[in-house]
Amino acid sequence: MRTAPTYDLGRLHGGLRLPGEKARSTSLPIQVMPVPDQLVLPLAQHSGNAAQPVIGIGEKVLKGQLIADSDGVLSAPVHASSSGKVIAIEPWPVSRRYGDPAPCIIIECDGRDEAVAVAEPVVPYESLPPESLLLKILQGGIVGLGGAVFPTAQKLMQASTLPVHTLLLNGVECEPYISCDDMLMREHAADVLKGAQVLMYALGIGKCYVAIESDKPEAIHRIEAALAELNDARIVLKLVPTIYPSGGEDQLVQLIANTEVPSGGLPSDVGCLVQNVGTAAAVHHWICQGEPLIARVTTVTGDGVKTPMNVLARLGTTVAEVVAFAGGYTDRAKQLIIGGQMMGKSVTTDDVPVVKATNCILVQSELTPPLDHRPCIRCGECAVVCPVVLQPQELYWFANADDEVKLREHGLVDCIECGCCDLVCPSHIPLMASFRQAKARIRELEDEKARAERARRRFEARTMRREIAEQKREDELAEQKRAAVTAGPREIQDMVKRVKEKKRPLERTRKGPED
Amino acid sequence: MEFERREAPYVRPPTSVGVFMLQVLLALAPAALAYVWFFGFGFILNLLVAALFCAAGEAFMTHLRGRPPEVALSDFTAMVTAALIAFSLPALCPWWVTATAALFAIVVAKHLYGGMGYNIFNPA
Numbered sequence: 001m002r003t004a005p006t007y008d009l010g011r012l013h014g015g016l017r018l019p020g021e022k023a024r025s026t027s028l029p030i031q032v033m034p035v036p037d038q039l040v041l042p043l044a045q046h047s048g049n050a051a052q053p054v055i056g057i058g059e060k061v062l063k064g065q066l067i068a069d070s071d072g073v074l075s076a077p078v079h080a081s082s083s084g085k086v087i088a089i090e091p092w093p094v095s096r097r098y099g100d101p102a103p104c105i106i107i108e109c110d111g112r113d114e115a116v117a118v119a120e121p122v123v124p125y126e127s128l129p130p131e132s133l134l135l136k137i138l139q140g141g142i143v144g145l146g147g148a149v150f151p152t153a154q155k156l157m158q159a160s161t162l163p164v165h166t167l168l169l170n171g172v173e174c175e176p177y178i179s180c181d182d183m184l185m186r187e188h189a190a191d192v193l194k195g196a197q198v199l200m201y202a203l204g205i206g207k208c209y210v211a212i213e214s215d216k217p218e219a220i221h222r223i224e225a226a227l228a229e230l231n232d233a234r235i236v237l238k239l240v241p242t243i244y245p246s247g248g249e250d251q252l253v254q255l256i257a258n259t260e261v262p263s264g265g266l267p268s269d270v271g272c273l274v275q276n277v278g279t280a281a282a283v284h285h286w287i288c289q290g291e292p293l294i295a296r297v298t299t300v301t302g303d304g305v306k307t308p309m310n311v312l313a314r315l316g317t318t319v320a321e322v323v324a325f326a327g328g329y330t331d332r333a334k335q336l337i338i339g340g341q342m343m344g345k346s347v348t349t350d351d352v353p354v355v356k357a358t359n360c361i362l363v364q365s366e367l368t369p370p371l372d373h374r375p376c377i378r379c380g381e382c383a384v385v386c387p388v389v390l391q392p393q394e395l396y397w398f399a400n401a402d403d404e405v406k407l408r409e410h411g412l413v414d415c416i417e418c419g420c421c422d423l424v425c426p427s428h429i430p431l432m433a434s435f436r437q438a439k440a441r442i443r444e445l446e447d448e449k450a451r452a453e454r455a456r457r458r459f460e461a462r463t464m465r466r467e468i469a470e471q472k473r474e475d476e477l478a479e480q481k482r483a484a485v486t487a488g489p490r491e492i493q494d495m496v497k498r499v500k501e502k503k504r505p506l507e508r509t510r511k512g513p514e515d
Numbered sequence: 516m517e518f519e520r521r522e523a524p525y526v527r528p529p530t531s532v533g534v535f536m537l538q539v540l541l542a543l544a545p546a547a548l549a550y551v552w553f554f555g556f557g558f559i560l561n562l563l564v565a566a567l568f569c570a571a572g573e574a575f576m577t578h579l580r581g582r583p584p585e586v587a588l589s590d591f592t593a594m595v596t597a598a599l600i601a602f603s604l605p606a607l608c609p610w611w612v613t614a615t616a617a618l619f620a621i622v623v624a625k626h627l628y629g630g631m632g633y634n635i636f637n638p639a
Contacts, residue, residue, distance in 0.1 A: 098520060099520075320516065329516065333516070334518070334519075335518055335519065335521060335525065336516075336518040337525055341524060341525050341526055342523065342524040342525075342526070343523060343524070344523060344525065345523075346518070346519075346520045346521045346522070346523070346525065347518065347520070348517060348518055348519070348520055349516070349517055349518065350516050350518070362525075364525060366527075367519060367521060368521040368522070368524075368525045368526070368527070369527060369528075371522070372586075374532060374586075374590065374631065374632070375630070375631050375632025375633060376632050377532060377535070377631065377632055378632070379535065419523055419524040422523075422524055423524055423526060423528070423529065424529075424530065425528075426530050426531050426532045426534065426535045427531075427532055427632075428528050428531070430522055432522075432523060432524070433522050433523075
């Protein structure tokens with residue numbers, strides 16, 4: 001029996017039971033989208049620094065070729081999703097900036113979808129030492145596909161410095177409408193588990209839990225079958241109740257390992273590593289099959305789409321093309337959201353490309369009603385549902401007062417921006433938006449403080465240098481004065497003799513030609 | 516295709532202050548029946564008078580403060596105040612006592628101290 005008992009789950013505070021809305025997009029198997037005519041690949045598809053292009057305009061590229069390399073410590077490379085010619089490197093609307101432009105590499109596909117020749121043949125990962133395996137993962141452009149797109153190699157490298165003993169595979173997918181991880185587990189369960197094995201080898205982890213919400217019976221069934229086939233006793237399936245947001249990293253650690261991640265800390269601080277099932281599958285594809293991250297499963301759903309479904313789309317396909325593939329817009333398409341209904345991004349245009357972070361394309365048939373927020377009536381509903389056990393009504397009060405000391409005391413940095421408090425507030429206060437602003441404000445203040453501190457240190461160093469120079473000059477002057485005062489008649493005679501000696505060589509040379 | 520931008524979460528809010536206050540009134544219904552049983556129908560008259568004067572006071576004060584009165588009345592907080600006043604006074608109280616209490620509660624204790632959410636005598 002592969003399923004672990006659920007009575008030993010930790011307790012999650014708060015959270016909401018939301019209507020899943022997943023049935024509409026899970027009736028069809030994953031549809032593979034054809035390669036489009038044009039691919040738009042943003043340079044910043046991950047958190048951290050944007051990648052830097054390594055190819056020029058007019059160059060021909062092949063599928064899987066490196067087109068932008070990682071820049072700095074926290075970054076990830078970008079690969080071409082198909083073969084073609086680079087026609088431009090210019091700004092294009094991106095979902096990361098809600099439809100505003102950002103630098104992208106635009107490739108015109110030649111239709112041949114030729115793969116790049118591998119520089120080194122694919123070797124079994126067990127033959128590589130773990131450190132070089134981590135470097136190899138960096139080169140594959142793998143980032144967290146759950147939505148946060150944190151570069152996976154750097155996350156693993158940070159975790160490798162701490163004693164991590166449990167890998168949690170996040171197949172929870174608690175947000176309404178999103179079903180891409182569900183379908184991935186149904187159709188590629190083996191890839192997910194093999195990716196988990198690679199990760200366990202890379203960090204020397206001895207135990208793995210695959211966490212799935214109890215409302216995904218088919219995915220549970222397929223994972224169980226794949227586990228039986230794989231026959232790896234270290235990997236166990238664990239079911240979690242269907243509560244939003246139990247799929248958050250810290251919440252999952254609380255549920256499965258029954259440990260609270262410390263404030264401002266990471267799961268690796270308590271010995272756990274959380275990875276999305278899509279990320280695990282991507283690691284498997286790169287390490288075991290040599291294919292870098294160039295495509296992902298995306299859910300296209302909502303009342304505004306004719307045929308909701310899950311598609312396997314190449315990165316760089318525009319959302320407009322994906323929606324057209326899914327039957328097109330209905331006549332009730334009013335709002336486009338990249339992401340889920342609670343934490344997604346509302347974008348202004350469907351020209352934005354599918355990127356590594358695009359887990360869902362949600363077209364809603366009604367615009368969110370305009371804000372009519374009233375004063376806080378201190379009902380406390382927000383504190384009841386907060387999964388991080390914060391007090392949103394207090395945070396809102398302090399955020400309005402710009403009191404960053406109190407905000408830090410009350411734990412604003414731990415807010416995961418899930419939107420639960422926002423949903424239950426009877427006065428319709430935009431809590432999530434105000435917390436985002438407050439966090440940005442605190443970061444700004446910390447930046448200013450750091451800069452002021454540096455300026456102060458430079459000023460103090462400069463003042464000290466000046467003082468030292470000043471002191472030296474005064475000492476020299478005092479020395480000279482003392483020397484002048486003590487000069488007697490003998491010193492004056494010496495000086496006169498020296499002057500005469502200096503003059504004599506001049507007199508000799510004047511006699512030159514007659515010598 | 517172009518779209519408009521909105522703030523997350525992209526859900527129609529499932530609840531409102533009005534719903535909360537109606538739940539409070541619903542919770543008071545059994546107590547109201549018990550009151551009528553023990554003290555008579557005067558309670559109902561007090562309730563009506565208090566409701567009338569609370570609504571009038573609320574409409575008047577929000578109008579003075581430059582806000583739309585329908586918004587303030589739609590959240591039923593004035594009705595909850597009226598119900599509590601009726602519960603606190605004797606059933607055979609003269610109507611002008613109830614009326615004065617209602618007006619004082621709404622105008623002085625609530626709006627002059629800041630209105631809903633800011634008045635120190637009642638958090639709602």
